Amino acid sequence: MKTSLFYNARIFPSVHSHPFHWLIAQNGRVTVLGREKDEIPRLPIEARFDLQGRVVIPAFGDAHVHSLWAAKAFMEIDLSGAQSLAEALNILKESKTRYQPGQWVVGRGFNKNRWKDGVPARVLLDRIFPQNPVYLESQDCHSAWVNSLAFTNVGVKENTPDPPGGRFLREPEGAFSGLVLDRAMERFKNALPAPDEQQLLQALDRFVGQLLTNGITSIHTMEGAQAFSLWEKYFLRFGRKMRVVFYFPQEEMDELIKSGLYSGYGDPWLRIGGIKFFSDGSLGSQTAAMRQPYENQPDNMGLLLFNEDELLERVKRAESHRLATAIHAIGDRAVQLVLKVLQQTAALRKQHGLVSRIEHAQLVPPDLLPLFRQYGLAASMQPIHIADDVEIADRYWGERSRFAYPFRSLREINVPLAFGSDAPVAPADPLKGIFSAVFRKSRFQLSKPTWTVEEALDVRQAVQAFTEGVAQAADSSAFQGSLLTGKWADFIVLSDDIFNMPAERMLSVKVEKTILDGSIVHAV
Numbered sequence: 001m002k003t004s005l006f007y008n009a010r011i012f013p014s015v016h017s018h019p020f021h022w023l024i025a026q027n028g029r030v031t032v033l034g035r036e037k038d039e040i041p042r043l044p045i046e047a048r049f050d051l052q053g054r055v056v057i058p059a060f061g062d063a064h065v066h067s068l069w070a071a072k073a074f075m076e077i078d079l080s081g082a083q084s085l086a087e088a089l090n091i092l093k094e095s096k097t098r099y100q101p102g103q104w105v106v107g108r109g110f111n112k113n114r115w116k117d118g119v120p121a122r123v124l125l126d127r128i129f130p131q132n133p134v135y136l137e138s139q140d141c142h143s144a145w146v147n148s149l150a151f152t153n154v155g156v157k158e159n160t161p162d163p164p165g166g167r168f169l170r171e172p173e174g175a176f177s178g179l180v181l182d183r184a185m186e187r188f189k190n191a192l193p194a195p196d197e198q199q200l201l202q203a204l205d206r207f208v209g210q211l212l213t214n215g216i217t218s219i220h221t222m223e224g225a226q227a228f229s230l231w232e233k234y235f236l237r238f239g240r241k242m243r244v245v246f247y248f249p250q251e252e253m254d255e256l257i258k259s260g261l262y263s264g265y266g267d268p269w270l271r272i273g274g275i276k277f278f279s280d281g282s283l284g285s286q287t288a289a290m291r292q293p294y295e296n297q298p299d300n301m302g303l304l305l306f307n308e309d310e311l312l313e314r315v316k317r318a319e320s321h322r323l324a325t326a327i328h329a330i331g332d333r334a335v336q337l338v339l340k341v342l343q344q345t346a347a348l349r350k351q352h353g354l355v356s357r358i359e360h361a362q363l364v365p366p367d368l369l370p371l372f373r374q375y376g377l378a379a380s381m382q383p384i385h386i387a388d389d390v391e392i393a394d395r396y397w398g399e400r401s402r403f404a405y406p407f408r409s410l411r412e413i414n415v416p417l418a419f420g421s422d423a424p425v426a427p428a429d430p431l432k433g434i435f436s437a438v439f440r441k442s443r444f445q446l447s448k449p450t451w452t453v454e455e456a457l458d459v460r461q462a463v464q465a466f467t468e469g470v471a472q473a474a475d476s477s478a479f480q481g482s483l484l485t486g487k488w489a490d491f492i493v494l495s496d497d498i499f500n501m502p503a504e505r506m507l508s509v510k511v512e513k514t515i516l517d518g519s520i521v522h523a524v
């Protein structure tokens, strides 16, 4: 039996408790918590850790990630931070050593509209990568920047006509500029080699490393069987370094039912969460389903992906087979539809003890708020997206955006808030998410106005949504989310006392140690 003592700390088993001074973890569980005056029990303690007076809180969870996609993002060059062409070229030069001659170089995230010092050109890539085909996708995924070898590789020549719905942009004299648009990208995409399993496992390990560094020991991932089996292999090869709950895509529901799998099935490391459905699109592409048209787009009310009967039939099938549902709904019409469906299955969930949830719930007008509570749902939300969404929401939703990200309204009526990041869409970085939930600023800039101050949380509430809330949304509060005796010994040591400092400094706080299952898995 492995027994460790963590002492000289200020340990908050949950955000509202008085701090303890020391903690004993045995076999991966919290077994004793004590205050300064309490005597430490005489146990054969194998390891003692002096935490130097630091604040300790339960480890963070992330209620919404895409782990395989996030891992793959580590295999590509990330150009999203490039503010100029020169910066982009520098990033490319620095990554050059990672590639063997002939290997495809893949990257994404560049935004040429931000660049004032030049445009993406084929010849610039040729200079850096004369021996590699290069494919770099733009941030909005509607164009790609490629080099000469890429054209050769996919067999597109100067006399090749543009495909329907796409263009190979050309110089005035006919040579390719290096930008290809929309359907013209397909030739290149199809030529990219699928990564082999070893590469994927390595990449997944990099993602896990990032999560542990950011204090996350538990994720809910929205992915299917392929990712599930990759995680099994990952645990065999790299050890158990993350707790993973799976929400399978609706297309795989029948497979799960056939296998007799249900929510909660699994072990402390890999568990079935339920089935993920989509009910609408997104705000960024103005496809989220709205009750009223988008501002200045009188004909556009977004897209519902199901009507009520279709969605009800599927949700019923899932929940009657003891599979909880996690339903993506961003616009108010989608949220309304999903609530209407989940109302009709409330009895099923009660019967099977299921916690179902709405993913994103970005626009929830006041008339819909109480229904979350009434039907026993959790709200899985991503405060970090506020940093990118303020301007877009104000532009496309206008006045309505005051009902966007209604954290406090939901909290006040005791709806479990489960925070996450949607990584790799946004970084899985809870401290940034907490900052966003507390300040609600565009681009994390304190000088910007607070976006609907009435919906801001305080630090404790935001931490709770990244700990207890995440556990509640996957019905795992019995094991995690707090550090009460008997729960998993997953906790983090912070560089600062986040409960007693100006919250403005949140972005400079570091996770100094991450403890998973009673063992230190990250330390600075």
Ligand SMILES: [Zn+2]
Binding pocket: 064, 065, 066, 222, 422
């Ligand atoms: Zn997502």
